[in-house]
Amino acid sequence: MKKKHLKLLVIALASSFCLFFFFSKLKDVEHKQRDLAKITSFPDTTTTVVISNTKKKTKSVMPYELPPLTISETFRKDIPKNGAFWNRKLHSLLRQFDSTANQTEKDPHDKFLCQPESFELIKTNIQDVHLYPPLYGDFLRGMECRDPPLLINQPDKCASENKEDKIFLLFAIKSIPRNFERRQAIRETWGRGGLYEKRLQVRTVFLLGRSSADDPNLDKLVSFEAQQFQDLLVWDFQDSFYNLTLKEHVFFKWMLDNCPHVSFVFKGDDDVFANTQAILNHLKTLEPEQVTALYTGQIIFNANPLRDPKIKYYVPQSFYEGPYPPYAGGGGFLFSGNLLPSLYQVSFYIPFFPIDDVYNGMCFKALGITATQNDGFKTFDIREEDRENPCVHKDLFLVHQRDPGQTIRLWRNMHSTMLTC
Numbered sequence: 001m002k003k004k005h006l007k008l009l010v011i012a013l014a015s016s017f018c019l020f021f022f023f024s025k026l027k028d029v030e031h032k033q034r035d036l037a038k039i040t041s042f043p044d045t046t047t048t049v050v051i052s053n054t055k056k057k058t059k060s061v062m063p064y065e066l067p068p069l070t071i072s073e074t075f076r077k078d079i080p081k082n083g084a085f086w087n088r089k090l091h092s093l094l095r096q097f098d099s100t101a102n103q104t105e106k107d108p109h110d111k112f113l114c115q116p117e118s119f120e121l122i123k124t125n126i127q128d129v130h131l132y133p134p135l136y137g138d139f140l141r142g143m144e145c146r147d148p149p150l151l152i153n154q155p156d157k158c159a160s161e162n163k164e165d166k167i168f169l170l171f172a173i174k175s176i177p178r179n180f181e182r183r184q185a186i187r188e189t190w191g192r193g194g195l196y197e198k199r200l201q202v203r204t205v206f207l208l209g210r211s212s213a214d215d216p217n218l219d220k221l222v223s224f225e226a227q228q229f230q231d232l233l234v235w236d237f238q239d240s241f242y243n244l245t246l247k248e249h250v251f252f253k254w255m256l257d258n259c260p261h262v263s264f265v266f267k268g269d270d271d272v273f274a275n276t277q278a279i280l281n282h283l284k285t286l287e288p289e290q291v292t293a294l295y296t297g298q299i300i301f302n303a304n305p306l307r308d309p310k311i312k313y314y315v316p317q318s319f320y321e322g323p324y325p326p327y328a329g330g331g332g333f334l335f336s337g338n339l340l341p342s343l344y345q346v347s348f349y350i351p352f353f354p355i356d357d358v359y360n361g362m363c364f365k366a367l368g369i370t371a372t373q374n375d376g377f378k379t380f381d382i383r384e385e386d387r388e389n390p391c392v393h394k395d396l397f398l399v400h401q402r403d404p405g406q407t408i409r410l411w412r413n414m415h416s417t418m419l420t421c
Ligand SMILES: *[C@@H]1O[C@H](CO)[C@@H](O)[C@H](O)[C@H]1NC(C)=O
Pocket: 096, 099, 101, 102, 111
């Protein structure tokens, strides 16, 4: 009995020491952070309401030169004009775009009013809005709010000693605060940044919002992680499925501000396995015309909105009516970095959509970029019996989905010197 007590005491002492050490480390980090202007501290409450803090006007004109924008005819034709809310909003924005008086000089932010009144207006514009799933309310409320503050930035992510040395491939991984392990597995495997083949610069960033007020507050841990690994971007909005198009929009903006010269972007989820070497090999062999207009992955053609209110991808008829454009499955896809300025610009004329990969498809189509099918992207995964087989993965670019342990194992096996395929 006594021995047991002693043991418990030792354990307790040891763990309080560990905790003490951990928290003093956190304090350290906090101090360091205060010195680093680039990391803004998290606001005190987790319930920041965007509506109240984006009312204030930001810059009146965008700070960078953007190329002239044209919006493709097929996009305009293929999204029918009808009574659905989103369709009406799109065509109204397109009319604004066409009245040239409105598209030059003016800040596109002016078209969106992030105010409670806008939400009231939206509600009166959709007759059966009371029948929408509860989360749609939050989505509709956020539709006009496009400027959440950036809380944690990595302004040096794309800097390199040598100016000509531009980033060849940037992994931009959608993650959420609590997915620490997934991010770590990616860092240790396919998302490892650095110089590949002595000349190809690869970088990784994780795109995060904030956990909801109902979840444990992970702000401190996320700050610590950002400090350790310098690869987190955190915006002040609630990280939820319906906010993924907002994440897309702010990511485009971040790229223009911080990483404008990147050859290719891989946009994907944190539960995929990507084969970095195969992706690099593929990108190196592209023809010049593909290099500047790439949008590729597993392309979903001829999809339509799903009308079953019980499923995640439900889109009410009074919200959107029409086909979806061909779009790359959001688990992971590739596109040309030089499209970023146009993507950012065009996203001001395409209302936010509840499904982010469909939204992406719309943006690319609006720019006249064709989605090209690439059979190496397996966003619906591969045969069960092949899932641990490194040889099968050698020629694939992406499989969805893998947990952190599987990712580590697969990576190790694929890079084993013993491997003979
Ligand atoms: C410019 O856009 C506003 C709406 O934002 C509209 O009321 C106005 O008529 C447009 N001007 C022209 C010249 O089309």
